[in-house]
Structure formats: C-alpha cells, structure tokens
Amino acid sequence: MRKSTAGIIAGAGLLALALTGGTFALWSDDAEADGGIITAGNLQVTTGQPQWYDISAGTDKTIDLNSFRAVPGDTLRLDQDVDVVLVGDNLKAQAAVELPDAGGALAQHLDVTYEFLDAQGRSLGSAEAGQAIETEITPADAGTYTVEVTFQFDENTPDRVATEASAAIAGTTITLTQVR
Numbered sequence: 001m002r003k004s005t006a007g008i009i010a011g012a013g014l015l016a017l018a019l020t021g022g023t024f025a026l027w028s029d030d031a032e033a034d035g036g037i038i039t040a041g042n043l044q045v046t047t048g049q050p051q052w053y054d055i056s057a058g059t060d061k062t063i064d065l066n067s068f069r070a071v072p073g074d075t076l077r078l079d080q081d082v083d084v085v086l087v088g089d090n091l092k093a094q095a096a097v098e099l100p101d102a103g104g105a106l107a108q109h110l111d112v113t114y115e116f117l118d119a120q121g122r123s124l125g126s127a128e129a130g131q132a133i134e135t136e137i138t139p140a141d142a143g144t145y146t147v148e149v150t151f152q153f154d155e156n157t158p159d160r161v162a163t164e165a166s167a168a169i170a171g172t173t174i175t176l177t178q179v180r
Contacts, residue, residue, distance in 0.1 A: 041088025041139075045095075045176045048081035055150075072109070072162075073155035080147045082174050086139040092180040095124075096132045097147050099172045105165035109157050114149040114172075121146075136179065147174065 052065045056074045063076070070076060086093055097116050101107065112129035118141070125133035149172065 041091055042085055043088070043091065043093055043176055043178055044085040045174055046083045046085075047174065048083065051079045053077045053079065070106075070153050072153050072157040074153045076151045076153075078147075078149040078151075078169070080149070080172065080174075082145045082147060084137060084142050084145060084176065086137060086142040086176075088139060090180055091139055091178065093137050093176045094134055094179050095137050095145070096134045096175045096177070097127075097172070098132045098175070099129045099149055101130050102151070102167040102169055104167040106153075106162050106167040109154045109162050109165075110167055111152040111154065112149065113152075114147060117146045117148060119143045119145065137176070147172065 052063050052068070053076065054061050054063045054068065054074065055077050065076075068076070084093075084095070095116070097114065099112065099114050102110055102112055113126060114129070114133075115126040116124045116133045116135065118124055124135040124145075127133050149169075151167075151169070
C-alpha cells in the first residue's frame with residue numbers, strides 16, 4: 001500500500017503543479033533606485049563692439065575708422081573683445097583666431113598681425129593674417145579675451161601709390177572647439 005499511496009500523493013502533487021503553472025514562489029522583493037537629471041554644459045563665444053586706435057609713433061588715440069585717413073608709416077589697431085563661456089566638469093576647448101587677408105588696393109601695402117590676449121592682458125599667441133593661433137581653454141579660464149589686430153601701412157610706399165585706396169577689413173573668426 002505504501003507504494004500506491006506514495007504514487008497517488010506524487011501524482012496529486014504533479015497535478016497541482018500543472019494546474020498552478022508549474023512554478024512555486026520563493027520570497028522576492030524589488031526597489032526603485034532614485035534617478036537623477038543629467039545636465040549638459042555650454043560652450044559659447046560672442047564678440048563685443050570693436051574699438052579702433054591710431055598707435056602710430058608718438059600717438060595712441062581712439063579713432064573712427066570711417067573718417068580716419070591713413071598715410072604711409074601709420075599703424076592702426078583693432079581691439080575686439082571676445083566673451084568665452086565654458087561650462088562642463090571635463091570640458092576643454094581649443095580657441096582659434098583666424099584673420100583673413102585684407103582685400104582691396106591698399107591691402108598689399110599693409111602688414112597685418114594679431115595677438116590673442118587673456119583677461120589679464122597676457123599674450124596667448126600671435127600670428128600674421130591668415131594664420132591661426134590655437135590655445136587650450138578650460139572652464140576656469142572662461143571670461144573676456146581680446147583679439148588685437150595691428151595694421152601697419154608700409155612707410156616705404158613710394159610716390160602716390162595707394163592714395164585714396166582702401167582695404168576691406170572683415171571676417172575675423174574666433175572659434176571654440178571642444179577637445180574633451
């Protein structure tokens with residue numbers, strides 16, 4: 001009898017498992033982890049109003065470029081403020097300044113160079129027109145920079161060459177590019 005009773009009990013157990021889906025539960029639990037918000041930083045460059053100066057020998061004064069008439073030997077300087085915003089815990093950016101060659105009949109008589117200065121007036125590099133200056137900036141370095149562009153009218157321009165000529169000065173590009 002024992003075998004038949006054991007068989008009946010085993011069969012009833014299998015039938016019960018089949019009717020309940022074939023599983024039985026052990027304890028389980030779950031919990032939801034607190035989420036969060038991931039916030040992106042920022043990389044931005046903007047320019048202010050340009051300021052022009054006559055820095056010829058013995059002179060250092062603000063000028064209105066629209067009414068100033070340069071002569072051989074004059075040196076003019078454009079100061080362009082550049083505001084740099086960098087927000088990001090691991091952000092590093094490469095700043096590059098590129099000044100295209102001046103166009104117009106007077107351009108061939110101008111020596112054009114420029115310098116990239118930090119907020120304390122320290123040079124981060126200088127170059128001739130058409131060449132890029134590259135320097136790395138981090139969020140700790142964000143703030144106002146200055147690009148100083150110098151235009152020197154060749155004092156050896158002979159006779160009346162380039163009288164009433166002009167040079168188009170436009171298109172200076174200040175670029176920030178993330179490098180990390």
